[in-house]
Amino acid sequence: MAAAEHILLRHRDIPDFDRLDTYLAQGGFAALRNTVSGKSPQDVIEIVKASGLRGRGGAGFPTGVKWSFLTPDVYPRYVVVNADESEPGTFKDREIMEHNPFQLLEGVALCAFAARASTAYIYCRGEFWDLAAALEAHIAELRARGFLGQNLFGTDFSLEIFVHLGAGAYICGEETALLESLEGKLGQPRLRPPFPAAKGLYGQPTVVNNVETLANLPPILERGAEWYRSIGTKDSPGTKVFSLSGNVARPGNYELPLGTPFRTLIFDQGGGIPGGKKIKAILPAGASAPILVATEDVLDTPMDYDSLPKVGSMLGSASIIVIDDSVDISWVALKTTRFFKHESCGKCTPCREGTYWMQHLLERLHDGTPADAGQVDLLQAVARGIEGKCLCPLGEFSIMPVTSGIERFRADFAAHEAHPVRRTEAVNGR
Amino acid sequence: MTAPDVRLGALREKYAAEIDAILARYPDDQRRSAVMPLLYLAQHQYGYLSPAALQEVATILGLSSTQVGSLVGFYTLYHDRPAGKVRMQICTDLPCALRGAEAFAQSVCQNLGIRLGETTADGLITVEEVTCLAGCDRAPMFQVQDGTGIHYRESQTVESAMAWTEEVRRTYGRS
Numbered sequence: 001m002a003a004a005e006h007i008l009l010r011h012r013d014i015p016d017f018d019r020l021d022t023y024l025a026q027g028g029f030a031a032l033r034n035t036v037s038g039k040s041p042q043d044v045i046e047i048v049k050a051s052g053l054r055g056r057g058g059a060g061f062p063t064g065v066k067w068s069f070l071t072p073d074v075y076p077r078y079v080v081v082n083a084d085e086s087e088p089g090t091f092k093d094r095e096i097m098e099h100n101p102f103q104l105l106e107g108v109a110l111c112a113f114a115a116r117a118s119t120a121y122i123y124c125r126g127e128f129w130d131l132a133a134a135l136e137a138h139i140a141e142l143r144a145r146g147f148l149g150q151n152l153f154g155t156d157f158s159l160e161i162f163v164h165l166g167a168g169a170y171i172c173g174e175e176t177a178l179l180e181s182l183e184g185k186l187g188q189p190r191l192r193p194p195f196p197a198a199k200g201l202y203g204q205p206t207v208v209n210n211v212e213t214l215a216n217l218p219p220i221l222e223r224g225a226e227w228y229r230s231i232g233t234k235d236s237p238g239t240k241v242f243s244l245s246g247n248v249a250r251p252g253n254y255e256l257p258l259g260t261p262f263r264t265l266i267f268d269q270g271g272g273i274p275g276g277k278k279i280k281a282i283l284p285a286g287a288s289a290p291i292l293v294a295t296e297d298v299l300d301t302p303m304d305y306d307s308l309p310k311v312g313s314m315l316g317s318a319s320i321i322v323i324d325d326s327v328d329i330s331w332v333a334l335k336t337t338r339f340f341k342h343e344s345c346g347k348c349t350p351c352r353e354g355t356y357w358m359q360h361l362l363e364r365l366h367d368g369t370p371a372d373a374g375q376v377d378l379l380q381a382v383a384r385g386i387e388g389k390c391l392c393p394l395g396e397f398s399i400m401p402v403t404s405g406i407e408r409f410r411a412d413f414a415a416h417e418a419h420p421v422r423r424t425e426a427v428n429g430r
Numbered sequence: 431m432t433a434p435d436v437r438l439g440a441l442r443e444k445y446a447a448e449i450d451a452i453l454a455r456y457p458d459d460q461r462r463s464a465v466m467p468l469l470y471l472a473q474h475q476y477g478y479l480s481p482a483a484l485q486e487v488a489t490i491l492g493l494s495s496t497q498v499g500s501l502v503g504f505y506t507l508y509h510d511r512p513a514g515k516v517r518m519q520i521c522t523d524l525p526c527a528l529r530g531a532e533a534f535a536q537s538v539c540q541n542l543g544i545r546l547g548e549t550t551a552d553g554l555i556t557v558e559e560v561t562c563l564a565g566c567d568r569a570p571m572f573q574v575q576d577g578t579g580i581h582y583r584e585s586q587t588v589e590s591a592m593a594w595t596e597e598v599r600r601t602y603g604r605s
Contacts, residue, residue, distance in 0.1 A: 088562040089525045121455075126470075126507045127563050127573055129580035162455040167466055168506030170561065184462035184491075186504045202460055243566065245525040251567035286562075287524060321525050321566075335524040339561050345504075 007219050007231075007239050008212065009255045011099035020141055023102040029147055031221040032109050036153050044114035048217070050225035052237040057082055057173070057210030058285065058316040060236075060305040067114055069197035070205045078201040079112045079120035080208045082178060086125055086170040087286035088339060089319035092241035093211035095253050097124075097131055100215065101138045107214035109148070109159055110221055115207045118158045123178050126167040136163050170343035174392045175208040177345065188347045189392035212241055232258035236304035240318050246283075247324035249274045259302040266299070266322055273324050281323040281409070284308060285316025287336040288397035290404030291329065312404070329409035330416060333402045334362040340398035351395030354386035358402060365416040376413045380406050439486040445471055449490065461491050465498060469508055474577055478509045506560070507575065514549040514556035515602045517575040518595075522559045525566035534570035535559060537588045542595065554602050555595060 011017035014026060023029070035044060049064030070077060081104075085093040096104055108120050124132045139161050142148045150158045164182055171177045172187040179201050181187035200206020216238060220228050229237045236258040242265055245251045249271030256265060262282060266272065273279050279294040284303070290313045292298050301311050308315045323332060341355035361379045365371055372378075383399035390396065406413055442449065448471060456463040468490060472483040479502050481495070488495040502508040509517075520535045535546065539557055542550050549556040565571040568584035572591070583594060 085564050086562060088523045089566050090562075091564040091566055094564045125564075126505070127580055127582075130582070133579075164455070164463075165466065165470065166505070167469070167501075167508055168560075169504065181466070182463060183460070184465040184493075184501075186500060202457065245566035245569075246528045251525075251529075253567070283524075319566075321528070323528070327528070332524065335527060339523060342561055 006255050008096060008103070008215050008241055009100065009253065010103065018099050018101055018138075020102060020138070020145065027222070028102055028218070029106055031218040032106050032113075032147070033153050035110060035221050036113055036155050036157050041114045041116050044110065044221065047225050048114070048220060051220045051228040052225075052235070053213065053216055053220060053228070054236060054305060055210060056212035056216070056240065056317070058087070058288070060315065063209065063213055066197065066209075067111075067207055069195065070115060070207065071198045074205050075116070076119065076204055077115050077117040078204055078206045079108060079115055079117045080175075080179065080182065080196075080201055080206055081108055081120065081122040081214060082173060082175060082208055082210045083122050083124040083128070084166055084173040084178060085128075085211070086173050086343075087288060087317050087319055088336070089245045089283065089286040089321040090243050090317045091245075092243050092253050092317075092319075094128065094131065096211055096215050096241070097128070097135060101135055102142075103218055104211055104215045105135075105138060105142060105161065107217035108161055109152075110217040111207060111209060111214055112159050113157055115205075117207070118160065120159065120161045121182060121201070122161065122163045123172070123182055124163055124165055125172075126165045129165070132163050132165055139163070169345070170339075171345040171392070171394060174394065177392065178208065179206065186345070188345045189394075191391060233302065233304050233306075235306050236315075240303070242303065243317075243319040244270045244322070245319070246322040247273055247277065247279075247327070248322040256303075258304040259307070261300050261302055262294075262320070263299040265303065265320060270322070273322065275324075277324040277326055279322060280325040280327060281329060281332070283321040283323070283332075283401070284313050284318070286319040286321065287339055287401060288393070289314040289316050290400045291323075291332065291408060292404075293408050294323075328415075329405045329412040330362065330365060333405040333413075334359075334366055336401040337362050337398065340394065344394060344398070348390040348392075348395060350386045350389040351398065354382055354395065355398050357382045358386075358398070362402075365413065371417050373417055375417060376406060376410075379413075439489065441468075441472055441475055441483075441486050442490060444475065462493060462497075465491055465493065465501065466505075469498070469501065473508060477577070478512045480510075507580070515554045515576065516598055517556045517558055518572055518591075519558045519560040519563075519575060520572040521561070521563045521565065521569070523562040525562070526569035526571065529569040531570045534586065534588060534591070538591050538595075541588065541592055552599070552603065554598055 016022045045067050053063045054060040112120050166172050169187045172181045176190035177187040196206040232238045239255050240258050242254045254269045282292045292313050305315050337358045341359045344351045344355045346352045383402045386395050386399050452464050452467045468487045476483045484498045485495045488498045502510050522531045565584050570586045571584040574581050
């Protein structure tokens with residue numbers, strides 16, 4: 001069940017889709033023109049609510065509902081685009097921005113109209129340097145052609161979009177850390193409430209949405225909520241760009257209806273596991289979700305926001321990392337823990353110290369020195385000490401591969417205790 | 431808000447138009463938002479962010495050099511000490527590692543006669559390990575941070591990476 005058509009990765013079907021003339025010839029900016037000229041901001045919020053669109057950055061929160069939390073009658077308001085795509089295994093926003101930039105920018109404009117904002121910032125991770133320069137050129141072109149600027153389409157709606165580059169910090173993908181960073185400070189999360197819809201950028205009501213979320217808006221406004229709901233599942237409508245990576249024959253982005261089973265993505269689309277190996281585990285949301293044992297039942301599980309929790313994980317940003325049976329899951333936990341230890345912003349003690357100690361314990365399991373018999377249990381205890389004690393989800397994410405790894409692949413961890421002096425980093429390419 | 435007293439440093443002189451364009455992106459009373467783009471500008475001008483460079487950025491924005499300096503340690507793309515002309519930053523995070531990135535990084539270092547984090551003897555290339563760059567489907571891959579910005583090189587082999595290091599030597603080596 002491949003997607004009947006691309007809604008987000010339309011550039012794969014239409015050549016030169018990153019050129020404004022091509023985008024316009026394909027009906028681009030008709031949704032914005034018709035919306036701004038003929039609908040109220042409240043109409044747009046209601047349509048997006050009715051569409052059931054859920055935030056594609058990871059949380060899966062209903063987008064229209066998020067917008068409706070904006071504090072009434074307080075201006076100026078801001079739209080901030082979360083383009084800080086940094087979750088290991090996630091590279092979908094990058095493809096949208098590189099190859100379908102105008103659909104994103106039209107989506108930003110639709111969001112700004114709904115939010116009654118006249119300034120939008122695209123917070124792009126610093127590594128996307130070349131991509132950001134291209135986006136700026138596209139924005140300048142839109143301005144020159146009258147799609148951005150003052151009094152658009154002869155109405156009182158005005159909009160400027162600016163690109164702001166981050167400088168290498170995973171934490172800035174968390175929306176309040178992103179806002180701190182955009183204000184020129186350390187990217188450390190804020191205590192909530194207040195949420196950004198009440199006090200966001202510069203203390204003003206702010207909508208923060210992910211790139212993929214916003215790219216969904218032009219087709220929804222053009223074709224309607226009912227059409228959108230005909231794709232995907234009842235509670236997770238629409239398509240999703242799944243980033244597929246790891247031990248798989250054809251890694252890449254695949255746009256499929258939400259609710260598509262893992263098996264379809266990994267085997268039919270992704271070509272299965274190379275080298276005659278078998279699938280062992282799946283990380284369905286990059287490093288930030290419990291690791292799944294790749295049983296037949298799990299492979300048949302629909303990839304949507306509500307089905308993944310039922311099998312003990314989360315959809316998150318839908319970055320599917322496939323692990324084959326040659327890989328030691330305790331090494332996977334070491335890799336994800338190193339990542340989170342490096343990226344912890346240092347604000348909350350349980351996360352800052354906990355990720356340090358988890359890394360230390362995992363390295364001891366792997367460095368060939370004699371490991372104490374109780375070391376895996378100690379690791380589990382340290383992880384439990386972080387749980388539920390941090391301001392933002394980073395601390396929570398950091399323990400998920402560790403605790404689920406120990407619970408579901410205990411033998412991989414215990415092997416390092418049983419054979420303490422053998423170096424067991426026998427992993428692909430090592 | 432009155433504009434802060436701006437000392438006309440080298441940065442201000444050389445990049446006057448760029449600095450004005452950067453400041454124009456943010457509200458007049460929120461100039462601090464411009465600190466990250468200005469740090470990139472200073473890094474390009476000086477190669478790294480020395481205390482003097484931080485002071486220059488701080489002066490333009492009316493901030494203290496401590497407020498500016500704290501960012502340098504927090505964000506990985508800012509550097510407070512000089513290194514090679516180019517930084518070769520190899521992703522060895524989980525998805526890339528599953529596709530051989532750790533062995534790739536080791537081979538590249540071996541060929542260059544250095545260890546991760548070190549700079550080649552000619553002072554041209556510093557090799558560093560970095561976390562996920564959103565290029566997981568084209569591993570092994572690395573980014574190049576140099577005086578012109580940050581550029582990706584994907585779907586690499588040890589051979590293609592070494593050919594690139596030769597290119598770097600040709601570009602910078604004879605200057």
